Every structure is written in structure tokens, then in C-alpha cells.
Amino acid sequence: MTACLFCNIVAGKTPAQFVYQDELAVAFKDIHPKARVHLLVVPRLHVASLDDLDNTHDALMAHMIRLLPIVAREQGLANGFRTIINTGAGGGQEIAHLHLHLLGGPPLPGF
Amino acid sequence: MTACLFCNIVAGKTPAQFVYQDELAVAFKDIHPKARVHLLVVPRLHVASLDDLDNTHDALMAHMIRLLPIVAREQGLANGFRTIINTGAGGGQEIAHLHLHLLGGPPLPGF
Numbered sequence: 001m002t003a004c005l006f007c008n009i010v011a012g013k014t015p016a017q018f019v020y021q022d023e024l025a026v027a028f029k030d031i032h033p034k035a036r037v038h039l040l041v042v043p044r045l046h047v048a049s050l051d052d053l054d055n056t057h058d059a060l061m062a063h064m065i066r067l068l069p070i071v072a073r074e075q076g077l078a079n080g081f082r083t084i085i086n087t088g089a090g091g092g093q094e095i096a097h098l099h100l101h102l103l104g105g106p107p108l109p110g111f
Numbered sequence: 112m113t114a115c116l117f118c119n120i121v122a123g124k125t126p127a128q129f130v131y132q133d134e135l136a137v138a139f140k141d142i143h144p145k146a147r148v149h150l151l152v153v154p155r156l157h158v159a160s161l162d163d164l165d166n167t168h169d170a171l172m173a174h175m176i177r178l179l180p181i182v183a184r185e186q187g188l189a190n191g192f193r194t195i196i197n198t199g200a201g202g203g204q205e206i207a208h209l210h211l212h213l214l215g216g217p218p219l220p221g222f
Contacts, residue, residue, distance in 0.1 A: 054177075061172065066169070080203070085193070
């Protein structure tokens with residue numbers, strides 16, 4: 001076990017409800033869903049937040065962004081979905097391992 | 112003028128309050144701000160939404176993701192920021208030209 005919850009989930013040491021896995025990223029259900037579908041898309045690599053990205057992460061980030069509509073369609077979100085990325089305490093980030101929230105289906109949280 | 116509002120803004124044909132511009136993307140103030148700082152980060156290239164990305168957009172998307180913390184810092188958001196990408200009608204997308212909302216400063220919308 002490491003100190004990072006999402007590293008432990010990626011490693012299979014902490015349980016999660018996975019809906020997608022590949023060599024670079026995983027997607028699993030948020031344990032406190034804010035919508036009918038609420039997933040977290042998480043890189044296997046530990047990166048704390050968007051603040052910590054450099055050009056070595058470009059391929060990973062492009063991969064994760066293009067995963068979003070694929071995973072959304074697999075979840076039946078044919079009409080669309082919302083992606084939220086919280087960066088830092090002031091952005092509402094709660095786990096210091098980069099994660100993309102994917103939300104869909106009524107009720108979507110207000111924006 | 113084209114039928115696309117954001118293409119017209121990128122081309123300088125429709126006014127906007129720009130805070131950042133480079134060869135691939137621009138950032139300007141949302142005209143209906145939901146937080147003290149509410150910007151839209153928009154590719155110059157017309158892409159309708161995340162649903163329309165393919166691997167030819169990977170470098171562009173990586174560039175835009177890494178722009179976010181740079182633009183956030185320039186806006187004084189030292190404590191963090193939130194990124195929201197709405198895809199499709201069911202995701203709350205209102206303009207069919209890909210855009211990343213960058214929000215920060217109190218009050219951040221609830222999530």
C-alpha cells in the first residue's frame with residue numbers, strides 16, 4: 001500500500017468498481033456519485049494534478065481526453081456528458097492523484 | 112462571419128475579452144461568469160466537441176490541457192481552479208465549438 005488512494009486502486013490493493021482499464025488509465029465509479037453516472041478516469045501513473053504536467057505527459061493526457069467519449073458511450077450516455085477536473089484545494093481537488101470526473105444522466109449537477 | 116460564434120471570436124470578427132492567445136488556442140472571459148474568474152479556453156481549429164476528436168487532435172488537446180494551469184496562474188488563482196468540459200446537449204454544451212471552462216476564486220459553483 002502507498003499513501004495514495006488512487007495508486008492503491010490502480011494497483012488493485014483497494015477495491016473499486018472498474019468500468020474500463022487499459023495500459024495507461026482506468027475508470028471506476030465514484031463512491032459518492034453526484035449523477036446517475038459518475039466515474040473517475042485516472043492515469044495509472046501518479047501525477048498529482050494538472051499543475052504537475054509537463055510535455056512528458058502529453059500522450060497520456062491526449063489518451064485520457066479521447067477516452068472520455070468512449071467510456072461515456074459504454075455507459076449509455078448517448079446525449080452527452082460533463083467532465084470536471086479539480087486542481088488544487090481552491091479548485092475542490094480532494095485526492096492528490098489526477099482524476100477526471102465523468103458525469104452524465106439526470107440529475108446533472110448545476111453549473 | 113461563419114455560423115460559429117467561437118470561430119468568429121477566434122477570427123476577431125466578434126469581440127471578446129481575451130486574456131491569452133497563441134498559435135493553437137485562445138482564452139477569453141465568459142460573458143456570463145459563474146465565478147470570480149470564468150474563462151473559456153478554445154482551440155482556433157473548429158472541433159465541435161470531445162465526441163469529434165481523433166488522433167490528429169492529440170497534440171492540440173495536450174497543449175490545451177497544459178495551458179490551463181498557466182492561464183490560471185496568470186489570473187492569480189494560486190490556490191487552484193476548476194475545469195469543466197460539457198459534451199453534447201445532455202452534458203450541457205451550449206456552443207458547438209469545443210471549449211474548456213476555467214473557473215476559480217470564490218464562489219466556485221457547487222459540485
